[in-house]
Amino acid sequence: MSELRVRDVTLYYEEHGAGTPILCIHGTGGSAGGWGGALDELAARGRTIAYDRRGHGRSERPEPYELTSVEEHADDAAGLLRGLHATHAVVIGRGYGAEIALDLVERYPGLVRALILLEPAILTLTAEAHSWEGALVDGVVLAAGAGGPAAGAESYYRRVLRDEEWDELPEELRSTMLGNAPAVLAELKGGPSRPDEGALAQLHKPVLIVSSADSPPVFRAVDEVLADLVPGAVHEVVLGPAGPALPEVLGFLDGLLDGRDQPGYENA
Template identity: 90%
Template sequence: MSELRVRDLTLYYEEHGAGTPILCIHGTGSSAGGWGGALDKLAGRGRTITYDRRGHGRSERPEPYEFTSVEEHADDAAGLLRGLHAAPAVVIGRGYGAGIALDLVERYPGLVRALILLEPAILTLTAEAHAWEGALVDGVVLAAAAGGPEAGAESYYRRVLGDEGWEGLPEELRSTMLGNAPAVLAELKGGPLRPDEGALVQLRKPVLVVSSADSPPVFRAVDEVLADLVPGAVHEVVLGGPADPGLPEVLGFLDGVLDGRGRPGHENA
């Protein structure tokens, strides 16, 4: 077990493998342990760092924890990379973690070598997706008011994953995600992810955006918009499962970055 004091709290983190740093930023309600079998594949390619974001799992949770922002989490990620002398890193972000990764590269570009964004779902990029997100948040807030934080978090997961997707998760994983309910609600109260589109069109790092065909259509639509905004970004849509970092499309992109190939005409360091 490893911990590091970062800014105003202590973060739990793990390191696997050696070489070029690879920072994994988990999505809403997850943890450092949420990368599954992909972790061994990543660790075979570089110094892979996973961590519990503030308010999640074994990391410290501010009291009271009612509000957070993508900027606050990006500042934490920057502090972690600096504290571990792990920059520049290939940053892999999933869901909300992908939004953190985008804010990190916008405000701390020297800490990031490349981005792999797994279902970033920046829902402010289209009017339809933004309206869908508003309905999602309203439903979660109502559920939390009626049944408490865990009821609100479960409402969130069922709306995003579908009833079948949520109930198909291992019981231990569902328990972990519900245990992070206060963090889920704090993120939602922080408002939607709004990256600076002007900064995105100026981004000169290798970027991979990965969408799942099984996810809500609004997710794929905004992922396409995001990939179009970033010069030279690669967008992959995977079939029959989630956007996982162990997929061949992801590992092939990562190998290209680590081999120094990147994308012609773009930074790779």
């Protein structure tokens, strides 16, 4: 078990492998443990760092913890990379973690070599998706008001993952995710991220965006918009979960680490 004081919280992190830094940023309600066996695949390729974001799992949860933002988590990620002397990193973000990765590269470009975004689903990029997100948040708030934070978090997971996928998750994993309910609500109350589209158009780093064909259609739609905004971004749509051990992800990563970055990308 390793911990590092970053800004105003203590963050739990794990390191696997050696070489080029690879930072894994989990999604809403997740943890470092949620990357599972994919960490072995990643660690065979570089120094893989997975951590519990503030308010999640084994990391410190500020009290009270009622509100957070993508920017706050990106500042934490930057502090972690600097504290561990782990720059210039390939950053893999899942869900909300992908939004954090985008904000990280926008405000701390010198810390990041490339991005792998697993279902970033930035729902402010289209009016339809933004409306869908508003209905989602309203439902979560109602559920939390009636049954407490865990009920609100479960409402969120069932809407995003769908009932069948949520019910099929291992009991231990569902328990962990529900234990992070205060963090889930704090993220939703913090509001959606709004990336600077002008900055995205000037992002000259390798970017892979992976969407799942099984996810809500609004997710894929906004991922397509994001891919169009980022010069040279690669967008893959896969069957099943958009996970970090997919051949599309590992192939992209192998290309980076073998020095096959495309000409024109910033590598410093």
